[in-house]
Amino acid sequence: MQVNIQIARPFLPLITKKYRIKLYYGGRGGGKSYAFADALLVRATRKKLFAVCLREVQESIRDSVYKLIADRISVHGLPNWQIKADEIINLKNGSRIVFKGLRDQDPQKIKSLEGTDIAWIEEAQTITKKSWEILEPTIRKDGSEIWISMNREAENDPIWVAVGSHPDERTLVVKVNYCDNPFCSEELKIQAEKSRQQNPEDYAHIWLGEPVRQGHTKLMNAEMVRRAFEAKIISSTSPLIIGLDIARFGDDSTVFCFRKGRLCSRFEVYNQYDTVEVANLTTHFIQQYHPARVFMDIGGQGAGVYDILKDRGYGRIVRGIYFGEKAINSDRYTNRRAEMWDSVRAWLGEAVQLPYDESLLDELVSVNKKYDKMGRLQLEEKEEVKKRLGRSPDKADALALTFAEPVYDTGEDTFYGNGRITIEKMFSDANRLSHSSRNEW
Numbered sequence: 514m515q516v517n518i519q520i521a522r523p524f525l526p527l528i529t530k531k532y533r534i535k536l537y538y539g540g541r542g543g544g545k546s547y548a549f550a551d552a553l554l555v556r557a558t559r560k561k562l563f564a565v566c567l568r569e570v571q572e573s574i575r576d577s578v579y580k581l582i583a584d585r586i587s588v589h590g591l592p593n594w595q596i597k598a599d600e601i602i603n604l605k606n607g608s609r610i611v612f613k614g615l616r617d618q619d620p621q622k623i624k625s626l627e628g629t630d631i632a633w634i635e636e637a638q639t640i641t642k643k644s645w646e647i648l649e650p651t652i653r654k655d656g657s658e659i660w661i662s663m664n665r666e667a668e669n670d671p672i673w674v675a676v677g678s679h680p681d682e683r684t685l686v687v688k689v690n691y692c693d694n695p696f697c698s699e700e701l702k703i704q705a706e707k708s709r710q711q712n713p714e715d716y717a718h719i720w721l722g723e724p725v726r727q728g729h730t731k732l733m734n735a736e737m738v739r740r741a742f743e744a745k746i747i748s749s750t751s752p753l754i755i756g757l758d759i760a761r762f763g764d765d766s767t768v769f770c771f772r773k774g775r776l777c778s779r780f781e782v783y784n785q786y787d788t789v790e791v792a793n794l795t796t797h798f799i800q801q802y803h804p805a806r807v808f809m810d811i812g813g814q815g816a817g818v819y820d821i822l823k824d825r826g827y828g829r830i831v832r833g834i835y836f837g838e839k840a841i842n843s844d845r846y847t848n849r850r851a852e853m854w855d856s857v858r859a860w861l862g863e864a865v866q867l868p869y870d871e872s873l874l875d876e877l878v879s880v881n882k883k884y885d886k887m888g889r890l891q892l893e894e895k896e897e898v899k900k901r902l903g904r905s906p907d908k909a910d911a912l913a914l915t916f917a918e919p920v921y922d923t924g925e926d927t928f929y930g931n932g933r934i935t936i937e938k939m940f941s942d943a944n945r946l947s948h949s950s951r952n953e954w
C-alpha cells in the first residue's frame with residue numbers, strides 16, 4: 514500500500530537504500546526520532562514486517578518510542594494501525610512493532626527477536642558493548658536491517674566504536690544536526706543560538722553532536738578565575754550571602770564564603786571544628802554581618818549544625834542544601850552540585866571580584882564536566898576531584914553554595930503599605946504576630 518509521508522532528505526535512505534546497518538548521529542533537534550518513526554511506518558505499511566524498537570533500558574513502555582510512533586500514526590491519519598497495550602500492529606498486512614529493553618534480554622528472550630526485519634536502536638549512545646554483541650547476531654534474517662539513532666556522548670561510545678568509527682560497505686553512517694532538519698522549530702533554533710553564544714563547547718556537544726572528551730573538559734578555566742582576582746570592586750549594596758561548606762571527614766575543612774552580588778570578599782577556613790563549634794561560629798557571623806541567607810551543605814555533619822541554628826531562631830536565614838539533590842532546573846543539570854557550580858562559571862563570566870587565592874584557583878579549575886545521556890550537565894564525582902587535587906575543593910564548594918537559590922532582596926529599604934518597611938521585615942513582623950497570637954492560646 515502507498516503511504517504519503519514526507520521524509521526529510523537526509524533520512525530518505527531509511528526507505529530507499531539497502532544497507533545492513535543505518536546509523537544516524539548528531540545533536541539535539543536533528544529530526545532523528547521523528548524521521549525514524551515515520552520511515553518505519555512507511556516501510557511497515559507498504560509491506561508486512563516485524564520491527565523491534567530497542568533501547569538499553571526500558572523499565573516501562575513509556576520509556577520507548579511507542580508514544581512517538583502512536584502519535585505519528587495519528588498525525589498522518591494512517592488507517593489500519595492499532596495501538597495495543599504493548600505493541601503496535603497493522604490489521605491489514607499483519608506488520609508488528611514491539612518495544613524492548615536490551616538489558617533485560619537473556620539468551621532465551623533474545624531468540625524471540627530472530628524474525629526481526631528492522632531493529633531500531635534509539636538513544637544508542639547508551640548501549641553497552643555486551644548488549645550490542647548479543648543483538649547483532651540475533652538480527653539474522655535475510656535482508657534484515659539495524660537502524661541506529663544516537664547523540665554522541667563520549668569518544669568511545671561502544672556502538673560508535675563497533676559500528677560508526679570504521680563503517681564497512683554494508684553500513685551507512687550519516688550525521689544530522691538541527692540545521693539539517695527542515696522541520697526544526699524556531700524555538701529550538703533560538704535555544705541553539707543562545708547556547709552557541711554562551712558556551713561554544715556545550716553547543717558543539719549538545720547541538721552539533723560532537724562527543725565530549727570525558728575527563729578532559731574543565732568546567733572553568735584558569736583565565737576566568739585570574740580575571741576575577743584583578744582588583745576592581747571594593748563594595749556592593751547587594752545582600753550578603755554566606756555559603757557554608759562543612760567538613761565531612763577529618764581531613765576536610767569547614768569553609769565560610771562571603772559574597773555580595775559581584776563581590777566575593779572573603780573565605781574563612783576552620784579545621785577540626787565540631788558541630789556545636791560550627792553552629793556557634795555561624796551564629797556569630799549572622800549576628801555580626803546580618804546575611805540575607807546562609808546556604809549550608811547538610812549532606813554530612815551539616816545536618817546537625819542546621820538543626821542547632823534553626824533551634825536558635827535562624828530558620829528564616831539558614832537554608833540546608835544537599836549537593837546530590839535534584840536541580841532546580843532539572844532539564845539542564847543532573848543535580849544541585851552541577852547547577853551551583855555552573856552558576857559560579859556563569860558568574861565568573863561577568864566583571865566579578867574574588868579575593869586573590871591560588872588554592873581557590875586550583876579548586877575551581879579542578880572539576881571536569883560531562884553530560885549525561887539527556888544532555889544534562891554533570892560534574893565529575895567528588896572522589897575523582899579529590900584524587901587529583903589531593904584534597905576536597907572546600908572553598909570552591911562554599912562559593913558554589915552562595916548560588917544555591919536566587920536572593921532577590923537588594924538590601925535597600927523599599928516602601929510597602931503606608932510606611933517604610935522592607936519586605937523581609939514585613940514577613941518577620943507577620944511571623945512574630947502569628948507566633949504571639951498562638952502563644953495567647
Ligand SMILES: Nc1ncnc2c1ncn2[C@@H]1O[C@H](COP(=O)(O)OP(=O)(O)OP(=O)(O)O)[C@@H](O)[C@H]1O
Pocket residue numbers: 519540541542543544545546547548551664694696697698
Ligand atoms: N517530520 C516532522 N514533522 C514535524 N516536525 C518535525 C518532524 N521531524 C522533526 N520535527 C521537529 O523537530 C524536532 C526535533 O526532532 P527530533 O526530536 O526527531 O530530533 P532528534 O534528532 O531525535 O533530537 P533529540 O536529540 O532532541 O532527540 C521535533 O521536536 C519536531 O518539532
Ligand SMILES: [Mg+2]
Pocket residue numbers: 545546547
Ligand atoms: Mg531523539
